Amino acid sequence: MSVSGDVVLEAHNVSKIYGAKTTGPKKGEQALCDVNVTIRSGETLGIVGESGSGKTTLSRLLLGIERPTTGEIRFRGVPLGKLDKSGFRRFRHSVGAVFQNPYSSLDPRMRIWQLITEQFFIEHRLTRQERGAKAHELLEKVGLDAKWENRYPHQLSGGQRQRLALARALASDPQVLVLDEALSSLDVSVRAQIVNLLLDLQDSLGLTYVFIAHDLTMVQHICDWTIVMYRGEIVEEGPANKVFEHPENPYTVALKEASYVGQIEQ
Secondary structure, three states: OOOOOOEEEEEEEEEEEEOOOOOOOOOOEEEEEEEEEEEEOOOEEEEEOOOOOOHHHHHHHHOOOOOOOEEEEEEOOEEHHHOOHHHHHHHHHHEEEEEOOHHHHOOOOOOHHHHHOHHHHHOOOOOHHHHHHHHHHHHHHOOOOHHHOOOOHHHOOHHHHHHHHHHHHHOOOOOEEEEEOOOOOOOHHHHHHHHHHHHHHHHHHOOEEEEEOOOHHHHHHHOOEEEEEEOOEEEEEEEHHHHHHOOOOHHHHHHHHHHHHHHHHO
């Protein structure tokens, strides 16, 4: 990973325990244990690991959806807990997300143009005409025909819904996008199209990605730096090519072998 990019987002000594008591001995399910992650401007961080390894918990902390039990999430060097109301609003606009199943977060009663620009409506920032123009612009950026602006989410294919979710995430001009298994439900050909779109958008907009996935080949292709998680801990990290071509941790070796078997079965 290049060290030239500014640090945008970081997890510093972060642990997360679900069900921990506020007094007395802390008991509960430990999802993360003393995790440190640095995300630099313009680069892509890959996070891999089997289900239950802590990937999604980490993503929710980075997005500010949940708070760590101990440690800090920092945005531009400032802990999220120390941001005032306007500072946290800026953070929310700067760090967006695209999830595995966007359909569950898309109101089926809203048209595509309304979904893309919903935040502008909530914040009373644009007129209806301006929202329409913004929707056109974003549809074009993600490769969807603007003539579909009046369609509903159920009229789109899985790949088109992910493009819609991406357009919606881009509406706030984010600096960082967290992609949490955003490609795992798509077939191979559609997945490749979305990856190419993500790379094009990164080049044109200077985006920073946190790319969470099971597909190690895809992670190696798209990521600069990769961390491997197991039972809430980072067991290996480094440049993506090095981690997957010359893994040092037995767990990483097992993930690589499982991924290879999965590719043969496909």
